[in-house]
Amino acid sequence: MTAKNDLGYRQIALDLSRRIIDGEFTRDSVLPPEHRLVEHYGVARGTVRHALAALARQGTLSPRQGSGWTIQSTLQTQSFAHLRSFAQWAVSKGMVPGGRVTDTARCRADARESRRLRVALHDEVLRVTRIRSLDGRDVMLERTTYPRWVADAIESLPADEPSVVQAMHDRFGIVTAHADHTIDAVSASSADSALLSVRRSSPLLRVLRVSYATDGRAIEFGDDRYLPGTVSFQVSTSVTTNSLMRNASPAD
Amino acid sequence: MTAKNDLGYRQIALDLSRRIIDGEFTRDSVLPPEHRLVEHYGVARGTVRHALAALARQGTLSPRQGSGWTIQSTLQTQSFAHLRSFAQWAVSKGMVPGGRVTDTARCRADARESRRLRVALHDEVLRVTRIRSLDGRDVMLERTTYPRWVADAIESLPADEPSVVQAMHDRFGIVTAHADHTIDAVSASSADSALLSVRRSSPLLRVLRVSYATDGRAIEFGDDRYLPGTVSFQVSTSVTTNSLMRNASPAD
DNA sequence: TAGTGGTCTAGACCACCGT
DNA sequence: CGGTGGTCTAGACCACTAT
Structure with missing residues (x-):
C-alpha cells in the first residue's frame, strides 16, 4: 500500500507497521506528523489517530505532546x-x-x-x-x-x-x-x-x-x-x- | 459526580468506574446505551466512547456490537x-x-x-x-x-x-x-x-x-x-x- | 425492524514542545 | 512563535443483534 487508496484505521495501522518493519522508519526516529499522514492516507485525522493509538497499545509507538510519535520498537x-x-x-x-x-x-x-x-x-x-x-x-x-x-x-x-x-x-x-x-x-x-x-x-x-x-x-x-x-x-x-x-x- | 457537570473522558471513565464499584451496575449486566450516557454526561458521543474504550482496556468493560457494553469485572x-x-x-x-x-x-x-x-x-x-x-x-x-x-x-x-x-x-x-x-x-x-x-x-x-x-x-x-x-x-x-x-x- | 455499537468526517480549541 | 499531539463536537453511515 503506502498509497492513499482505500481507508480504515486497521489498514493504516497495518501499513504503518509494515513500513516500520521495512525500515522506512527506524527506532527512536519520529513518524511524520499526523496532518501529513492525513494527507498521505486521505482520511480524517481521527482515523489516523485511531490507527496510531492501536500501534501505541501494542508497544510500537509512543506519543509525546508537542513532539511527535516516536518509534518505540521495531521488534x-x-x-x-x-x-x-x-x-x-x-x-x-x-x-x-x-x-x-x-x-x-x-x-x-x-x-x-x-x-x-x-x-x-x-x-x-x-x-x-x-x-x-x-x-x-x-x-x-x-x-x-x-x-x-x-x-x-x-x-x-x-x-x-x-x-x-x-x-x-x-x-x-x-x-x-x-x-x-x-x-x-x-x-x-x-x-x-x-x-x-x-x-x-x-x-x-x-x-x-x-x-x-x-x-x-x-x-x-x-x-x-x-x-x-x-x-x-x-x-x-x-x-x-x-x-x-x-x-x-x-x-x- | 454522576451529574452532568464538567467534562473530560477521564472523569467520565472514573465516574463510571466508581458507579460500577458502588454496585450501581453489577457484573454481567449491561451499561446504559451510549446515547444515554451522552445525555447523562452532556458530552459528545466520541468522548463517551473514549471513556468506555479506556475502561475496556483495563478489563472492566467489554463491548458487543448490536448489544451493549457489559460489565466484565467489578473487582x-x-x-x-x-x-x-x-x-x-x-x-x-x-x-x-x-x-x-x-x-x-x-x-x-x-x-x-x-x-x-x-x-x-x-x-x-x-x-x-x-x-x-x-x-x-x-x-x-x-x-x-x-x-x-x-x-x-x-x-x-x-x-x-x-x-x-x-x-x-x-x-x-x-x-x-x-x-x-x-x-x-x-x-x-x-x-x-x-x-x-x-x-x-x-x-x-x-x-x-x-x-x-x-x-x-x-x-x-x-x-x-x-x-x-x-x-x-x-x-x-x-x-x-x-x-x-x-x-x-x-x-x- | 428498531436499537445497538463501529467507524468516519471536518472541523475546532487547547496544552505542550522546540527554536 | 509555529508546529505538534490531546481533546472535543455534531453530525453521518454502516454492521450487527434482538425481536
Missing part, C-alpha cells in the same frame, strides 16, 4: 491477549510467515512428553522439528510433539505448510481452545546452533507451549526457541486481569 | 499488588525474598527512559540498581528508573527494603494500577556478569516493565534480568474467555 511483540498461532500472528503484523520441516519421527513418549501431553509413557508420539521464518528470515526453531490422535493429520500436511494451526482447523476440524505458555531463556545447544546459525551457547528465548482442544485433550507440546532481537512477548496487566505468573521452578 | 485494587511485586510473589511461594541496592543516582532521562516514562528528555530521574534474591540466592538484577515525582519517596526507603511496591503503597499511598511487561532474552553484558556472577554473554531472561498509577502516570520503568533456570513466566490463555486466566499449577 514485533506477541501479545497474549489473543491466542494466535505463529503464522496468524505474523500475518496480523503484516509479515509473511514461513516454515519448513527439518525432521519428523515417530517415537515413544519420554517422561516430559507424557506429562505434558497426558499420554502414557512410551505411547507413540510424533516429533516434528521446524524452522520458522518471518519475511524470509529464520527466527525460530520449533520442536513439537503430537499425540497419536493428531499424528496422522500432521503427517499429511506439506513440509512447508505456513500455518499448521490453520490447516488443522480447516482440514480436520481440530481447534485450539486453550494453551499454556512458559517462557524462559536458555543457551543454544549444539543442535540449536546448527539449525539457527548462531554460536553455541548464545541466548535464546524459549517458550514451552501446550495447546488443548475443546474437549480438553492435548493437541501438541512445543518447545519454541526464538533468536533474541526478533520477537518478544508482551503482557499487559491491570487490577482486574492477571495474565502473568512467575514461576520459581525451572521451566522443565 | 478492584487489593489483590493486584500481590502478584506484581517480586517480594510478595516470593512470599506467596514460600520463599524468602531479599534485595540490596548496589547503586543509586540522580540522572537526566535518556531517550529510552523519556519514552517509557513519558517525561521530557533530560528531565531528572532516579536510577536504582538492585540485586534480588530468593532464599539467599541471587536470581535477578533489577535496574529501575523512577520519575521525579516518586524519586524522593524511593530514596527514603532503606537499601534492603524487601518490598518496594508494598512500601510505596503503605507509606506513600502510591498504588500500581496497571503494568506492561515485555519479555525477551539477552546476553549478559559485562556489568551484568559481574553483578550476577555469571559468564559474560551467558543468557538472561529480560523483562522490561513499566507500571502506572491509577491516574495513568508512569511510576517506574524497569529492566529486570533473571538467571535462567531460576524463574520463568507462565501464561495461560483460552479462546472463550478473552481475558486471560491464572494457572496455579507449577510450570513443570
Whole structure:
C-alpha cells in the first residue's frame, strides 16, 4: 500500500507497521506528523489517530505532546491477549510467515512428553522439528510433539505448510481452545546452533507451549526457541486481569 | 459526580468506574446505551466512547456490537499488588525474598527512559540498581528508573527494603494500577556478569516493565534480568474467555 | 425492524514542545 | 512563535443483534 487508496484505521495501522518493519522508519526516529499522514492516507485525522493509538497499545509507538510519535520498537511483540498461532500472528503484523520441516519421527513418549501431553509413557508420539521464518528470515526453531490422535493429520500436511494451526482447523476440524505458555531463556545447544546459525551457547528465548482442544485433550507440546532481537512477548496487566505468573521452578 | 457537570473522558471513565464499584451496575449486566450516557454526561458521543474504550482496556468493560457494553469485572485494587511485586510473589511461594541496592543516582532521562516514562528528555530521574534474591540466592538484577515525582519517596526507603511496591503503597499511598511487561532474552553484558556472577554473554531472561498509577502516570520503568533456570513466566490463555486466566499449577 | 455499537468526517480549541 | 499531539463536537453511515 503506502498509497492513499482505500481507508480504515486497521489498514493504516497495518501499513504503518509494515513500513516500520521495512525500515522506512527506524527506532527512536519520529513518524511524520499526523496532518501529513492525513494527507498521505486521505482520511480524517481521527482515523489516523485511531490507527496510531492501536500501534501505541501494542508497544510500537509512543506519543509525546508537542513532539511527535516516536518509534518505540521495531521488534514485533506477541501479545497474549489473543491466542494466535505463529503464522496468524505474523500475518496480523503484516509479515509473511514461513516454515519448513527439518525432521519428523515417530517415537515413544519420554517422561516430559507424557506429562505434558497426558499420554502414557512410551505411547507413540510424533516429533516434528521446524524452522520458522518471518519475511524470509529464520527466527525460530520449533520442536513439537503430537499425540497419536493428531499424528496422522500432521503427517499429511506439506513440509512447508505456513500455518499448521490453520490447516488443522480447516482440514480436520481440530481447534485450539486453550494453551499454556512458559517462557524462559536458555543457551543454544549444539543442535540449536546448527539449525539457527548462531554460536553455541548464545541466548535464546524459549517458550514451552501446550495447546488443548475443546474437549480438553492435548493437541501438541512445543518447545519454541526464538533468536533474541526478533520477537518478544508482551503482557499487559491491570487490577482486574492477571495474565502473568512467575514461576520459581525451572521451566522443565 | 454522576451529574452532568464538567467534562473530560477521564472523569467520565472514573465516574463510571466508581458507579460500577458502588454496585450501581453489577457484573454481567449491561451499561446504559451510549446515547444515554451522552445525555447523562452532556458530552459528545466520541468522548463517551473514549471513556468506555479506556475502561475496556483495563478489563472492566467489554463491548458487543448490536448489544451493549457489559460489565466484565467489578473487582478492584487489593489483590493486584500481590502478584506484581517480586517480594510478595516470593512470599506467596514460600520463599524468602531479599534485595540490596548496589547503586543509586540522580540522572537526566535518556531517550529510552523519556519514552517509557513519558517525561521530557533530560528531565531528572532516579536510577536504582538492585540485586534480588530468593532464599539467599541471587536470581535477578533489577535496574529501575523512577520519575521525579516518586524519586524522593524511593530514596527514603532503606537499601534492603524487601518490598518496594508494598512500601510505596503503605507509606506513600502510591498504588500500581496497571503494568506492561515485555519479555525477551539477552546476553549478559559485562556489568551484568559481574553483578550476577555469571559468564559474560551467558543468557538472561529480560523483562522490561513499566507500571502506572491509577491516574495513568508512569511510576517506574524497569529492566529486570533473571538467571535462567531460576524463574520463568507462565501464561495461560483460552479462546472463550478473552481475558486471560491464572494457572496455579507449577510450570513443570 | 428498531436499537445497538463501529467507524468516519471536518472541523475546532487547547496544552505542550522546540527554536 | 509555529508546529505538534490531546481533546472535543455534531453530525453521518454502516454492521450487527434482538425481536
